[in-house]
Amino acid sequence: MNICSVCLCLSFLTVGVLGDEVKSVSVMEGHSVTLNTNVIRQTDDQIMWFYGPENTFVARINGEAGGTMFSDDERFIDRVKLNYQTGDLIITHITSQHSGLYTLNISRDMKVSNKTFSVTVYARLPVPALIRDFSQISSSSERSSSSKCSVLCLVMKVSHDVSVSWYKGKSLLSSISVSEHSIIRSISLHLECLDDSDVYSCVINNSISTQTQHLNTDVCHKCSDSPDMRNMRIIILPVIFGPLICVIIIIIIKHKRRVKGL
Structure with a gap:
């Protein structure tokens, strides 16, 4: 062989x-x-x-x-x-x-x-926590920034790399990658106020699962309730109704004089 x-x-x-x-x-x-x-x-x-x-x-x-x-x-x-x-x-x-x-x-x-x-x-993904970020308000600019809303989306525990993102509706606003070794585990969202028609969401996801937390007025105030809007009402209401009140007062005075003349 x-x-x-x-x-x-x-x-x-x-x-x-x-x-x-x-x-x-x-x-x-x-x-x-x-x-x-x-x-x-x-x-x-x-x-x-x-x-x-x-x-x-x-x-x-x-x-x-x-x-x-x-x-x-x-x-x-x-x-x-x-x-x-x-x-x-x-x-x-x-x-x-x-x-x-x-x-x-x-x-x-x-x-x-x-x-x-x-x-x-x-591991199962944690539900993200949404908290107001009051560190954005400094003593020198407190008055000008008090109407703004800065929100942190915070991730407490993750076992693998995850993506943490802010969305407005379906549009991606910002995103970061977070792991169990990450020092920074939060991502910020800065708004003037929260409009009823706007849907902001913080989304955490990995390759097989997703967790979502929606922003609401418990965390961020509505635009209709913002200090700027309240100040605007304080200014606008006297402007609109002041002259009308004066006219009514004048009519009442004239009416009283006429009655006395009779």
Whole structure:
């Protein structure tokens, strides 16, 4: 047998490793995730799942016997299931400790195909807090700026990068990226006042979920109630009704004189 023939035979006997691509999967904490093998299990197939850089055993379906075995690691006890027909791995009530790499080994006809999954578990997003930013009012300019409304959209806790944005209706006004390591976790909105027709919203989102908080008059006053509008009414009302009151008074005086003359 020549060298080429020997190499050809060895190529069939050697374990074949297929599929180096890492598939990314995102899931929210508390939900379930399914890692799909994308195969239909044959009688002699052996399917094994491992977790992390230490290749911690997670689950297995034995070949012809068809028996299943699961990890005794406390992270996976009572959380892991296998689809008997496909070998899909199902993790229920998932938490952040289940984030990481999962490796699938499928043994078939003396060959092994591998697949790798990168699972990212996102904590539930917090509801953003909207608070008045009174630091914008200084003692020297308090009178001129008291009618303005500066609002902070504050994010308290995040486990991954999130986007924090101000919207007017569907139009993006401003946006920042916030992570658990960020020093600044708020974004400002500056308004003269809040008009009834305007809808301002602070939106927090990551790749799988969103939280929204709408701005209302509990935080920012209506334009009709602003100091400028009140001052304008104080000025306008006497201008409009002052002459009218004077005319009425003159008519009453003339009427009294006429009655006396009679």
